[in-house]
Amino acid sequence: MAREDRIPTSRWARAAKVGRLAATQGAKQAGTRAMNLTRDEQASQDAMARRQAETAKQIVAALGTMKGAAMKLGQVMSFLDVGLVPEEFREEFQAELAKLRDAAPKVSFKDMKKVLEGEYGEPLDRVFESFDPAPIAAASIGQVYRARYEGRDVAVKVQYPGVATAVRSDLQNLGLILRLMKSVAPGLDPKELGAEIRGRVEEELDYELEAQNQRTLARIYRDHPFVVIPDVYTSLSHERVIVSEYVSGRRFEEFKTCPAPERDRIGEMIFRFYFGSMYRHHQFSGDPHPGNCLLLDDGRMAFLDFGLFKRISADVAEYELQTQRLGIEGRGEELIAHLHEGGWLGQPEYYDAASILEQFHDLTGWYTLDAEIELSPEIATDVMIQMSDPRSRWWGKLRHETLPPEHLFGRRLEMLTLAVISQLRASGNWHRVAREWIYGDEPQTELGRQEAEFNAR
Secondary structure: OOOOOOOOOHHHHHHEEEOOOOOOHHHHHOOOOOOOOOHHHHHHHHHHHHHHHHHHHHHHHHHHOOOOOHHHHHHHOHHHHOOOOOHHHHHHHHHHHHHHHHOOOOOOHHHHHHHHHHHHOOOHHHHOOEEOOOOOEEOOOEEEEEEEEOOEEEEEEEEOOOHHHHHHHHHHHHHHHHHHHHHHOOOOOHHHHHHHHHHHHHHHOOHHHHHHHHHHHHHHOOOOOOEEOOOEOHHHOEOOEEEEEOOOOEOHHHHOOOOHHHHHHHHHHHHHHHHHHHHHHOEEEOOOOHHHEEEOOOOOEEEOOOOOEEEOOHHHHHHHHHHHHHHHOOOHHHHHHHHHHOOOEOOHHHOOHHHHHHHHHHHHHHHHOOOEEEOOHHHHHHHHHHHHOOOOOOHHHHOOEOOOHHHHHHHHHHHHHHHHHHHHOOEEOHHHHHHHHHOOOOOOOHHHHHHHHHHHO
């Protein structure tokens, strides 16, 4: 069935460094769409871009009225971070978004210390041997400090005082933001998605639950050849404080300037961790983010922050893997039926085999097409546009689609993992890696062989 063929869209052809492709029926049928627009169509595009920019500004304004949840909700609804705004409005929008990012609470150590001592019920110097009052990192709902405990360095994440109350209050505004989202992606169900987002954000406020999530992954990945999850100090972790093993290494801004082969290896580690956790272990961090990756001196990658966490059933994972198999194998009619049965397509009569496969490749081609592809921020932005933006060439069909809540955070993981790897401009045959969990194939890379040995043990 497989033969050599061209990448089925101009975008992937530009991205591919090696044009070897195990062609499917969908790849054979897909082609490059003519991009010559009439003046009237161009005017329509321009008007749509202006409407999109206005919607984005309204969303930022709504977030700006919030206290604790503003950037947390912004992170959850990741369309804010992936360049969806038309280029001519992007600088203005980024400036507005930066105001929110810079508006993180500025809390004195005196007040943070009260939170710590309230959780422990005793003075801080009786709990830790030493405690550096200067934070080493800040997040949307807390700060991280370095301390000493039983002769070891530990990382202490402390929740801002009052932030839980503020976030829960802010969640009441979530309906407004989701209604604005619906104008961008009308297939979304604001009520169901709102319930899913509220549930995940509520869980993130509970650091004891985050400690449990982190312990679970630390156990799964203990002694892994290239993934490190810091151990948690259970006795020191409470509802508003979590203490874990301190790890040091190069941060994203440092290692994204590494030579290309090292960036390729880092990209593969990130891809394997996030996608592998979802499809092999059915539990994963819902927050792939450059700030949550740390490259250790021995070449392993430490992953941090497990507050936004999702568990899926084996059935949900298998449904998504079967979706990928049908698309990869070019079984368009079966793909339409499968998506309709799963609640993704309300009116399957709007689709045909050729177009559903072309849409599938537009959205997932970076890891479902058998080619070596160099990922870039431009690719990540284009995929997101095709996924949920009025400028998408699938916009007419997207209006007949929905996103079942149980798949929401999987799509977030997929999009943000692509965004992170794209910032590295890493190259790889991501499809050959993904086939390990899609089809159970033998690994084709050195990292894959190391991971297979680990899994066998």
